[in-house]
Amino acid sequence: MMAEEGKSRVALVTGGSRGIGRAVAELLAAQGHQVAINYVSNEEAANEAVASIEAAGGAAIAIKADVGDEDAVAAMMTQVQEQLGPVEILVNNAGITRDDLLMRMKPDAWDTVMQTNLKSVYLCSKAALRGMLRARWGRIINVSSIAGVAGNAGQANYAAAKAGVIGFTMSLAKEIGSRGITVNAVAPGFIETDMTAALGNDAAAAAADQITLGRLGRPEEVASAVGYLASAEASYITGQTIVVDGGLAI
Amino acid sequence: MDRATIESKLVDLLVDELGLERDDISMEARFEEDLDVDSLGVVELLMALEDNFDVKIPDEEAEKITTVGEAAELVSQKLNA
Numbered sequence: 050m051m052a053e054e055g056k057s058r059v060a061l062v063t064g065g066s067r068g069i070g071r072a073v074a075e076l077l078a079a080q081g082h083q084v085a086i087n088y089v090s091n092e093e094a095a096n097e098a099v100a101s102i103e104a105a106g107g108a109a110i111a112i113k114a115d116v117g118d119e120d121a122v123a124a125m126m127t128q129v130q131e132q133l134g135p136v137e138i139l140v141n142n143a144g145i146t147r148d149d150l151l152m153r154m155k156p157d158a159w160d161t162v163m164q165t166n167l168k169s170v171y172l173c174s175k176a177a178l179r180g181m182l183r184a185r186w187g188r189i190i191n192v193s194s195i196a197g198v199a200g201n202a203g204q205a206n207y208a209a210a211k212a213g214v215i216g217f218t219m220s221l222a223k224e225i226g227s228r229g230i231t232v233n234a235v236a237p238g239f240i241e242t243d244m245t246a247a248l249g250n251d252a253a254a255a256a257a258d259q260i261t262l263g264r265l266g267r268p269e270e271v272a273s274a275v276g277y278l279a280s281a282e283a284s285y286i287t288g289q290t291i292v293v294d295g296g297l298a299i
Numbered sequence: 300m301d302r303a304t305i306e307s308k309l310v311d312l313l314v315d316e317l318g319l320e321r322d323d324i325s326m327e328a329r330f331e332e333d334l335d336v337d338s339l340g341v342v343e344l345l346m347a348l349e350d351n352f353d354v355k356i357p358d359e360e361a362e363k364i365t366t367v368g369e370a371a372e373l374v375s376q377k378l379n380a
Contacts, residue, residue: 182343224339 055081059133060279061125063087063116063173064143066095068242069192072268073140074098076276078107082138085129086111089143116143117164122172135180138279141170141214142192144207146244151205159206166210170217174232178225187230190278191218192271195238195294211236215290222288231287233278238294240266261296300352300378306371308351313367316347326368334367348374 060077064070065086075098078084084102086109088095095111102109110132114125129136144166147158174189181187196204197211215234222232239245239256245265248256257264274291277283292298306326313319317340323333330336336344345361348354348370354377364370 179346182339182346227337228339 055281057081057083058137059083059085059129059135060138060140061085061087061129061136061173061177062140062142063169064089065140066091066098066111068244069237069240069268069271070140070142071098072272073142073275074109075102075105075107076269076272077138077140077279078102078109079105080276080280081107082279083133084109085125085133085136087114087116087125087143089113089115115165116141116169116173119172122169122176126173126176130180135184136177137181137184137186138188138190139173139177140190140192140275140279141173143169144192144194144211144244146204146207146247148203148207150203154206162206163210163213166207167213167217170214174217174221178230181230182225182228185229187225187228188279188283189218189221189230189232190275191215191232191234192275193218193234193236193290195236195292195298198236198290198292199298218290219288226287231278231283233283233286233288234290235271235274235278236290236292236294237271238266238292238297240268240271242268256297259297260294261299264295266293266295300375302371302375305352305374305378309348309367309371309374312344312347312351317344324367326366326371328367329365330367331365344370352378354378 060082062070062074065074066088074084074086086095086098099109099111112125112128114121116122147162170191191214193214194211196208197215200208218232218234271293274293310324313324314321319334328334330341345356349356352374
């Protein structure tokens with residue numbers, strides 16, 4: 050069944066308080082959806098995101114949960130369901146970096162990144178699927194990274210997790226495509242966020258030199274791809290990864 | 300709830316939720332081989348059973364279900380536990 054044009058749905062954006070996640074949350078709210086903004090540590094930023102959406106006439110709630118933890122994810126889904134209804138649009142965006150050369154990378158840096166960036170995608174998708182299967186409609190959009198497509202020195206853990214997200218996306222798309230649920234990924238390049246700010250100005254300038262469009266991207270420019278995949282217009286697209294990197298990897 | 304009522308509700312669910320033909324359904328019928336229900340369809344049926352009979356079916360028990368009668372038996376056990 051086709052989704053009705055412009056229908057208001059319940060969306061959950063993990064890691065939605067800052068950066069790309071926040072831009073996604075704001076766009077989905079602007080499209081008329083009710084948005085649950087998940088965060089794990091920065092309550093102030095999450096509340097600010099909710100306030101900003103409400104000020105713009107949208108509807109949002111903030112939910113604290115570690116998306117790498119099964120019980121926390123279950124509790125989060127229950128909360129969204131009770132406050133807004135079953136999740137219809139899931140944006141698996143939460144992610145962290147623990148960059149290091151592989152020869153110096155501690156097991157903890159590997160495990161933490163895998164848990165937050167990849168296991169979370171499994172946990173949240175599984176938890177949200179029940180409602181989507183029942184509704185015979187759903188959109189899962191996973192935020193991968195250009196590092197998962199092309200690799201990046203110093204990010205073996207992050208790149209492995211983000212490449213894992215792409216494999217997950219294609220597999221789940223095949224599993225549930227017959228039920229009207231699409232699963233896609235977006236792979237951002239260098240985007241102006243707290244995550245890339247941590248790299249420093251020199252690194253940003255060096256990165257910009259490699260980017261075809263000559264500049265870093267803005268979170269809104271990634272959000273628009275996510276918003277498209279969540280929209281009725283993207284109804285025949287599944288299992289795909291849209292690279293939003295200003296031409297970095299061409 | 301007696302067994303006949305469970306079986307009757309189960310058949311209704313198979314017709315309504317999975318779109319099966321009522322005449323094809325027997326307690327001996329196997330979901331995948333006889334009723335052409337795919338593995339995801341069985342998962343969906345178990346979800347519907349949980350919702351409609353208000354029982355909780357753990358994954359390890361759900362995985363053993365291959366026939367309509369086994370699904371009815373599982374629901375019966377859960378309701379009378």
